[in-house]
Amino acid sequence: MKTLIAAALMLGSAATPALAQEAYRASGTEPFWSLTIGAQTMTFEAPGQRPVSVATPKVIHGFAGEIWQTRRIGVNTVHKQCSDGMSDRIYRDTVTVTVDGRRYDGCGGGTMAPAPRPGPGPGPGISLIEGNWRIAMINGRRPVYGTAPTVVFNGTRISGNASCNRFTGVFELARGRLTAGPLASTKMACASPLANRQEMQVLQILGERLTVSSNHSGKIVLSTRRGTSLSLERSGRR
Incomplete structure (x- = not known):
């Protein structure tokens, strides 16, 4: 019993x-x-x-x-x-x-165990994120109309457009964790309060330690411990 x-x-x-x-x-x-x-x-x-x-x-x-x-x-x-x-x-x-x-x-x-990738390919390393990316989603929302935020990874340098200002700096990627900064940015005012707020969100996320993940469609997601994130879609050639 x-x-x-x-x-x-x-x-x-x-x-x-x-x-x-x-x-x-x-x-x-x-x-x-x-x-x-x-x-x-x-x-x-x-x-x-x-x-x-x-x-x-x-x-x-x-x-x-x-x-x-x-x-x-x-x-x-x-x-x-x-x-x-x-x-x-x-x-x-x-x-x-x-x-x-x-x-x-x-x-x-x-x-559980990671989902298998279709065929041989790199893990979440620099070779995976190298190139030009369009920021498709910011905290689950599409960018403000009229803005086109971007991120470029070139070697160990990061640059892009946060919404209406360019930014640049260096980054390190190890074991799926990305750390960038400090980032230098131009100081032009955005055309709208929404674009200003969006730019602050993008720079704040990029300034934190990020988890890098990818999916089968080739998108990259940069996530913070607080749950905020950027979803990137490849733009142009590597």
Whole structure:
């Protein structure tokens, strides 16, 4: 009898990783968002929105995964491999979050082995990012109309247009982490407050230590620890 009880406890523990002492984390793109489920508090965050925090409810163990349900936040996890569509990382769970009636789809539960690349190719090293890039997304949003922010990686030098001003500097890339700066920039005022704000966001992101990831379509994503990011699309020749 004791053996059966012990086996049941071990099975329950293995089947519910979200109940471990470490917080359960999930995130998504387009728009970018993140969710943290701790022992006491469940918090949803997205750029440009106020964080939503609620007391962590009792977990419901469904057939496919775990469920947390509150008046403002609902979380449904399915133990099915998930790709965020913008990096080569594969997550254990597919996650759906509803916040104040709005649905967000993403991944969670920690990463698994990297998704295989089609054929031989470089990892996230300098050879991968070398060349001219168009900034396609800034924190999950397209650039302000009339602006064309860019980034160029040439050897160990970085340059580009943050929105209306040119910038230049040096960078270092090691083990998928990029550090640039200090960056020198021209000081021309942008044509609109939105462009000014966007330029500040671009320079702020580039000034932080960044995680570099790529996907099968050739896009590069530069992400900060705070969850802000730049999505780059190749422009012109290397």
